Structures are given as C-alpha cells and as structure tokens.
Amino acid sequence: MIEKILRTLLDHVIEKYHKWLLERKAMPNEIAVYELCSCRQKSIFNRSLPELILSESLRPGSIIGELIHEGLEKIFGYEEKVFKKSIDIEGVKYTLCGQPDYFDGEVLIDFKYTTAPEHTLPKEHHLLQVKLYKWITEAKEAYILYITPRGLFTIKVEECLADDDVRRLFETWSSPRFPWECAQCLYRSHCPHAKAHKEAETRK
Numbered sequence: 001m002i003e004k005i006l007r008t009l010l011d012h013v014i015e016k017y018h019k020w021l022l023e024r025k026a027m028p029n030e031i032a033v034y035e036l037c038s039c040r041q042k043s044i045f046n047r048s049l050p051e052l053i054l055s056e057s058l059r060p061g062s063i064i065g066e067l068i069h070e071g072l073e074k075i076f077g078y079e080e081k082v083f084k085k086s087i088d089i090e091g092v093k094y095t096l097c098g099q100p101d102y103f104d105g106e107v108l109i110d111f112k113y114t115t116a117p118e119h120t121l122p123k124e125h126h127l128l129q130v131k132l133y134k135w136i137t138e139a140k141e142a143y144i145l146y147i148t149p150r151g152l153f154t155i156k157v158e159e160c161l162a163d164d165d166v167r168r169l170f171e172t173w174s175s176p177r178f179p180w181e182c183a184q185c186l187y188r189s190h191c192p193h194a195k196a197h198k199e200a201e202t203r204k
C-alpha cells in the first residue's frame, strides 16, 4: 500500500515541478526563480542529474509541504501557472520563469511550510524568491505565508526589484549563493565548490 501512495505522490511532483528537467527541456537561457535564488552549481547538477532530485521529494517534510500547498491551492481555487519575463544582460537575452503558489493579477502569495522558529523568519532566500516573483508578475502586493506547527505568520514583501537588481543577481550568481547551502546539498560529496567552500571555512 505505502509504495502506491509514494508512487502517486512522486508522479504528482514530477508532473508539477520536475517534468521540464526530466524530459531535458531546460533551455540554457531560461532560468527558474528557484535556481537563481540558490547555488549556481546546484542548478547545473540538477539539469544534468534530475533523477536525483526525486528522492528529495519523498522526504517527510517535503511531502507535508506539498500536501499543504495542494490543500491551500484547492481552497483558494487556484492552479499554479508559470510566469516569464525576459531581461537583456550584456547583449544576451535571459528569461526568468516563476511559479508562485497564488497570484490573482494583483496579490501574490507564496506558501511555506517550515518547522523553523518564528524569530528566524523570513528566510533570506524566501524573500528573494518572492521579490523575483513580484518583478516577473508586476504584482501590486506580495506575501509569504509561513505555515508552522506553532502558527501562521504572514510577511508582506514590500521591495520591488528594478531590472538592474535582477541583472546583479545574475552577475553575482555564485556556487553556493548562501554559505549554509552546502551542508544541506545532495551533491556535496561530489562538488568541487563544496570542497573549496569547506577549505575556506577551515582557514577562517
């Protein structure tokens, strides 16, 4: 029985999030918001080895998060869509693709399930993600709704990114983007940047 449940959940997340990677449809100049908000090398690994991401989808926290997303989207009567916006960077056209959890043409909400304590919220990468969704959709208002075992917390994201801010995010897209990423990364045993990062940390 459990294998059927897991298979159904996995098919659902493949269809919703990972099909474009598994079918090798990723275009070099089309970048997902979640890629730009995290490590550059991780996106290279993900595009070459997308099958490895699937095991992450069946971690208990990921399953709970996805069930909450599906429940809220059903209650809101919303089906996720991909929004795109292009930008010229040194003569090359890049297209940024975002899939916000809710957008009604004016108000945008991203749902986040977390067990992190309230005082650690919002997370820097979540803020960045929603700012980029705002830039793509030109939403008038944007929020992060944190769903935690201790309560619901709403964060209003006021800042609007200008095109130059987005250009800078491409220019500063590093491996990793945030120092904590390597410790949680499924590629850390194989990644040359993780090793360099660890050495840099050791030298401190």
Ligand code: SF4
Pocket (backbone or CB within 6 Å): 039, 040, 041, 042, 045, 175, 176, 181, 182, 183, 185, 186, 187, 188, 189, 191, 192, 193, 194
């Ligand atoms: S180990 Fe670190 S640098 Fe390497 S892919 Fe993962 S997050 Fe990026």
